[in-house]
Amino acid sequence: MRQQLKSLQERWLRRRWHADAVALSKFANLNPCVVVTGGSEGLGYALADRFARGGHRLLLVARNLNALEEAASRLRGTTGAAVDVVAIDLTQPDAVPRLDACLEALGVYVDVLVNNAGMGLSGRFETHAMDDLARLTDLNVRALTQLMRRYLPEMKIRGRGGVLNLASIGSYGPGPNQAAYYASKAYVLSLSEAVAHEVAGHGVRICAVAPGPVRTRFHAKMGAERAFYRWFSPPMPPEIVAALAYWGYVAGMRVVWPGVLTPFVALAMRLIPHRVLNVIVAALLKPRRTQHRPKD
Numbered sequence: 001m002r003q004q005l006k007s008l009q010e011r012w013l014r015r016r017w018h019a020d021a022v023a024l025s026k027f028a029n030l031n032p033c034v035v036v037t038g039g040s041e042g043l044g045y046a047l048a049d050r051f052a053r054g055g056h057r058l059l060l061v062a063r064n065l066n067a068l069e070e071a072a073s074r075l076r077g078t079t080g081a082a083v084d085v086v087a088i089d090l091t092q093p094d095a096v097p098r099l100d101a102c103l104e105a106l107g108v109y110v111d112v113l114v115n116n117a118g119m120g121l122s123g124r125f126e127t128h129a130m131d132d133l134a135r136l137t138d139l140n141v142r143a144l145t146q147l148m149r150r151y152l153p154e155m156k157i158r159g160r161g162g163v164l165n166l167a168s169i170g171s172y173g174p175g176p177n178q179a180a181y182y183a184s185k186a187y188v189l190s191l192s193e194a195v196a197h198e199v200a201g202h203g204v205r206i207c208a209v210a211p212g213p214v215r216t217r218f219h220a221k222m223g224a225e226r227a228f229y230r231w232f233s234p235p236m237p238p239e240i241v242a243a244l245a246y247w248g249y250v251a252g253m254r255v256v257w258p259g260v261l262t263p264f265v266a267l268a269m270r271l272i273p274h275r276v277l278n279v280i281v282a283a284l285l286k287p288r289r290t291q292h293r294p295k296d
Contacts, residue, residue, distance in 0.1 A: 039068070163195075
């Protein structure tokens, strides 16, 4: 019964796909892999682990080679999956050509692209350094967009695979005190949903994950660990978020809201007028210096 349902799902997902033997021949001697950006730690590592347990070969991408190798070693030991790594700064102009070269050397193609790499900035917009803002938009917006554009056409040729983009509950409204980060995640959600509509029926899944706070070092890195929302919205374990994201992607969902309350928060952020929402979110995201560290 499960195989029959899976077969019906695949037929529906590929209802508009037509095989092109000439185009497909390019991939005849290559193996599929899942590329996970920012896969050396946190939610990226948890997503890599989930795909590895699903029987996929992995290629982890991040800047720190030592961290990548440690993560790959752990994944091989716990899942038995084939895991390769490549150290690339995705904000650099040569990032995509370097990734292409690595894929060619390994004899693999991108079956699933997990766009997890990202950064945040906490505090008032005008206080952020120009270089930090440029890096945020380069990583959260430009790199994600370029990677999707590079590998999506090949997925359509094969009539399989897909893209899993990390958005945020912050995608659903403005974020005073994290303005650039919220704006970048709104872009990710909008792009994902629009492209999902464009490729519907061609066998390609496009899914955006919109979690609330996740129990990782991300909040500390962006200087927001002591903001009030860290108490108001307890962080979810990355393993649970990754599992829900994975199964949502497999099921063909276009947006996944991990957690019981997350869908209702997203709906509320859509419905509340922004003049009111800004007041609420600004209070939740305001950096605080005299608070005790929240418990994770």
